[in-house]
Amino acid sequence: MTDHAEEQRNELEAIESIYADSFTVLSENPTVFTVTVTSDIGEHGKIVEATLKFTYTEKYPDESPLVEIYSQENLEDRDVEELLLLLEKEAEANLGMVMIFTLVTAVQERLNEIVDLMKNRREEEKRQKEKEAEEAEKVAFHGTIVTIENFLAWKARFDLDMAELRRKRQKEEEQSGKPKVTGKQLFETDHNLDTSDIQFLEDAGNSVEVDESLFQEIEDLDLEEDDPDFAPLEIGSDDD
Secondary structure (H helix, E strand, C coil), X not given: XXXXXHHHHHHHHHHHHHCCCCEEEEEECCEEEEEEEECCCCHHHXXXXXXXXXXXXXXXXXXXXXXXXXXXXXXXXXXXXXHHHHHHHHHHHCCCCCCHHHHHHHHHHHHHHHHHHHHHHHHHHHHHHHHHHHHHHHHHHHCCCCCHHHHHXXXXXXXXHHHHHHHHHHHHHHHHCCCCCCHHHHHHHCHHHHHHHHHHHHHCCCCCCCCHHHCCCXXXXXXXXXXXXXXXXXXXXXXX
């Protein structure tokens, strides 16, 4: 017949000897104790740590001890869940034998793997950020590729903006009471504009002389007399 209490006492002495600096007894009846497991030093001196809490059941080691993560450092929630699943699996595989050392060793190895994974995660995040920065730089350098879809979207926004601008201008003109006048309408309504340039020169003290030699005589012009609008001036007629 198996003496469970004897096996538990013997194992507890061995565990206390092996993990003297990280072993703490919390209770003697039932037997409850903790073992703190620390990973190897990772990048930039970073470590991960888990304190395992074990409770001997009456029939341990013929049944699994109760195990929980008592505390942890630098572990993510998914890492804690993975550790608990690992402990459950290892305990089932070692039923009938004292197993605390085996469980602690499995957690130690997993913590070292997590430290390496953390380094890989940081490197992957760094590469991803660099890739995103390169893509953003390419977009800024090359601009947005014009497609039918984004051109039509731009055209619709442009038409709306122009319609709004015309509406504002029209509203301003209506409020001022001064309708917009074209250049032709200015000349038709103000005949002083016909000679405004000449008057400007005369006011400035500049005489305006016309060199008639630069103009052809009317009879030298090649005009079509069949043109119904053709009405030549009578040069030297008695009417002058």
